[in-house]
Amino acid sequence: MLTETQKARILVKIDALRTEKTELEHKLQEEKDFNVAAWNQYGSELCSKSMVAKEMAIDERIADVEKKINILEQYLVGAFSASERTQIFKLKMTTDEAIKELEAKKLKLQESLDKFILLEALLMQIDIK
Numbered sequence: 001m002l003t004e005t006q007k008a009r010i011l012v013k014i015d016a017l018r019t020e021k022t023e024l025e026h027k028l029q030e031e032k033d034f035n036v037a038a039w040n041q042y043g044s045e046l047c048s049k050s051m052v053a054k055e056m057a058i059d060e061r062i063a064d065v066e067k068k069i070n071i072l073e074q075y076l077v078g079a080f081s082a083s084e085r086t087q088i089f090k091l092k093m094t095t096d097e098a099i100k101e102l103e104a105k106k107l108k109l110q111e112s113l114d115k116f117i118l119l120e121a122l123l124m125q126i127d128i129k
Contacts, residue, residue, distance in 0.1 A: 007076065012074050021065045028058040 002010075035051040074080065123129065 002076070010072055010119070014069055017065050017072070021062060024058055024062045024065065024087045028055060028062065030118055031055055031058060 031054055035055065038046055039048070039051070
């Protein structure tokens, strides 16, 4: 259970993130406006990939901030619990182990398959099909 002080700190952080998001949105719009104006004036002399990359980088930062806001808002309304975290962590560990076992099996199968591939190549060299 969150104390009122903890809730207030979370709300302050959410407000700061919202401010950051707004600033990034303005920065993105400025970048887009600049890019359009530069393209209209200089055209193909510019590197459009660089322009798009800058816009995408800002857009990714906006998405990251939105994600942080969403997670904090969910936490405030009790969407996360310690028992759920523990359960998810255990499930992840079990899944990681299963993946390791499957990767080991895959490696053994590939080794066996490689032997057949080599055998086929050798047989083809001596004209046996």
